[in-house]
Amino acid sequence: MDIELQQVGYAYSKGTPFEKQALTDVNLHIPSGSYQAIIGHTGSGKSTLLQHLNALLKPTEGTVKLGDLEIQAKKKVKNLKPVRQKIGIVFQFPEHQLFDETVLKDIMFGPLNFGVPADEAERRARALVEQLGLPEEVLEKSPFDLSGGQMRRVAIAGVLAMEPSVLVLDEPTAGLDPRGRQEIMELFHRLYVEKGLTIILVTHSMEDAARYANRVAIMHEGRCVLSGEPEEIFGDELSLAAYRLSAPRVVRLQRRFETLLGYPLDKLCLSEEQLAFEMGTIVRKERDF
């Protein structure tokens, strides 16, 4: 499902003394099947932007196209349910939305709301619990008895159970330990590769964006200031600095290596493995020379 934002603007509390412009003239095209990262500082408008991707907020200016559905400022839109089923959002700290008596029921909440039959919803819940690496016993437990990391997974399962074709993630790893962080990010990556999901990752972690995304957009003061391939964006350290962002660690390491080496590498490496390989090749070549 293609998502397109055209000259989108959004102001909170419009028409009151508390009016606050959160988004200004945002243009962004997210083709079906891409892994889009949206990066920005706190207060840059990321979270506001994200809520437009599921029609939770309606733009006060411009147009948001979610597949066939067109949402324009100042126009009423009816029946948002189908689009909400296709676009799943994992909010920041999603464990705060758990409510049901058992984990199983909580995971089934979403699918049941969208009219999936109960046995199918249960099948999905069981499959997801396994896929997310949770022990089967948790299904019958109260979600409030689980550990923080487990609650997070259950909440994510609750969104995945709707079988959306687009997955929007708002800082999905915030507050997790490094191991849990990596496991969850790997899980999303697997879904992206195996199921062909479109993923939109809202984050301030340059590392996650560099490692997983194939398209990157930078938000700054409510505007989408840069957008393109990760290699372009992360290679352009001057622009990044202008938006008070620094390049991912792996890029900074490569730059340092290049300074010591005296000439740049052929390409920008965005994962540690890739950079290690490139550095190894160079070192071997230099030694043999």
Next chain:
Amino acid sequence: MMEKMIFGRYIPGDSFIHKLDPRSKLIFVFLFIAVVFLANNAVTYALLLAFTLLTVFFSRIRLYFLINGLKPIIFLLVFTFLLHLFFTKEGDLLWKWQFIEVYEEGLRQGIFISVRFMVLVFITSILTLTTSPISITDGMEVLLNPFKRFKLPVHELALMMSISLRFIPTLMDETDKIMKAQMARGSDISSGTMKERLKAVVPLLIPLFVSAFKRAEDLAVAMEVRGYRGGEGRTRYRQLKWDWRDYMVLVLLAVVAVVLWWLRS
């Protein structure tokens, strides 16, 4: 929806009204509520309305914003107006359609009650809009101090009030967030039958309660860690200051009251 609510919000500023001591504002509002009931004819209501608009003017809060804030209670306003309009059967008959009759006195009463209602809402809104919640509670604590003698836990009450005021916006944000998260999972509070809607409230309320209790616990721990042990011997960081403005406002109110008394029929 919630962002339109003006009740309990504070707009910082440095108008004449903003600069008043919270104590004088509280006394003013308290007395004003009584004074409002002095009005009972067109002249006195007009005076009351004029006085209220003057207050609004001095608070530098835009009138249309206040009127916007009336929206949530417009139903109540219209309802009381219609109630008086149709059920007061005195004076000349103005209009009749089948069994519906409107009398002159009914119209008068309807208008008076609506004006009274609006004036009260405006004045109390002005209080909360121009006084930060923290100074309101400070003012209240001082004003209630004499009641300590009767074993009224004044400090604790003030603390409870400031904590609840402090957490209103937080809980509102939280409600908004959880509501959106559940909406994204296909739950829908704004449509469907009454039963469906009631059912949709559960996924909203339970997480809210859970987080409210967690917050309360965190707050209690944080206060204890910083050595809070009740109001005994506690000094104040924010000192209240009573000056000529405060006297002036109360004198003005007294004048209005006297004039109303004199003009009422």
